[in-house]
Amino acid sequence: MLKLQGLEAGYDESMVIRNIELQVKDRQVVCIMGRNGVGKTTLLKTIMGIISPRKGKVLFMEEDITKKRPSQRAQQGIGYVPQGREIFPKLSVYENLLIGLEAGKEKKVKEEVYAYFPILKEFRKRNGGDLSGGQQQQLAIARALVSNPSFLLLDEPTEGIQPNIVEQIQEVIKDVKHTLHTSMILVEQDLEFVKSVADYVYVIDHGSIVYENSVDQINDDEVYHYLSV
Numbered sequence: 001m002l003k004l005q006g007l008e009a010g011y012d013e014s015m016v017i018r019n020i021e022l023q024v025k026d027r028q029v030v031c032i033m034g035r036n037g038v039g040k041t042t043l044l045k046t047i048m049g050i051i052s053p054r055k056g057k058v059l060f061m062e063e064d065i066t067k068k069r070p071s072q073r074a075q076q077g078i079g080y081v082p083q084g085r086e087i088f089p090k091l092s093v094y095e096n097l098l099i100g101l102e103a104g105k106e107k108k109v110k111e112e113v114y115a116y117f118p119i120l121k122e123f124r125k126r127n128g129g130d131l132s133g134g135q136q137q138q139l140a141i142a143r144a145l146v147s148n149p150s151f152l153l154l155d156e157p158t159e160g161i162q163p164n165i166v167e168q169i170q171e172v173i174k175d176v177k178h179t180l181h182t183s184m185i186l187v188e189q190d191l192e193f194v195k196s197v198a199d200y201v202y203v204i205d206h207g208s209i210v211y212e213n214s215v216d217q218i219n220d221d222e223v224y225h226y227l228s229v
């Protein structure tokens with residue numbers, strides 16, 4: 001479904017990700033792990049088209065989308081939940097969700113989205129900025145889901161969030177995968193969480209992939225080695 005070939009990207013003079021070869025098959029959840037600052041967010045932004053790669057290709061459903069704008073990628077079905085949520089604090093929950101509709105072909109916020117996160121229905125008139133961190137994260141995920149994406153990029157959705165909401169997000173990811181058949185790339189630091197949702201795992205260090213394996217054959221020690229160096 002998604003293939004990255006020899007991808008290199010960075011900022012100004014600095015090269016952040018190097019020679020990334022990665023693939024996500026249909027209906028797969030792929031997790032990207034790695035310490036802070038190794039280039040995970042840069043990789044997601046390059047997939048979304050927010051950063052242009054210096055080398056390499058992004059293929060989505062066999063089409064080369066390397067030169068497409070983020071809005072075109074969103075129209076083609078790629079949803080993005082950025083790190084730090086980036087919801088609009090002065091807009092209501094419902095208005096934030098309406099903005100998510102701009103990305104795709106859906107015209108209305110479907111009830112299923114509220115079914116994933118009932119609190120958003122209850123708080124739909126409240127300003128985004130008045131929600132707790134965990135509720136804002138739920139809103140950011142829901143905003144990506146309203147456009148019914150076939151592929152979802154999630155950048156550390158559980159970062160700094162209380163355990164009961166982490167569990168809820170975990171269930172939503174599994175449910176979205178099994179019922180909507182959405183493929184995903186998930187950046188996540190917690191190996192137990194990764195094991196509960198992922199099919200395949202890549203570990204990045206200094207901008208390169210240093211370990212990859214399917215989740216049922218993963219070597220915990222090797223993963224922890226790269227997370228702790």
Ligand SMILES: Nc1ncnc2c1ncn2[C@@H]1O[C@H](COP(=O)(O)OP(=O)(O)OP(=O)(O)O)[C@@H](O)[C@H]1O
Pocket residue numbers: 011016034035036037038039040041042043083
């Ligand atoms: N807008 C930017 N301009 C210049 N350098 C940047 C920019 N954003 C990130 N960097 C640098 O690129 C490197 C990789 O950052 P990136 O955010 O991709 O890492 P990360 O693995 O996602 O880390 P974290 O887990 O902390 O989010 C870091 O050295 C960071 O300082």
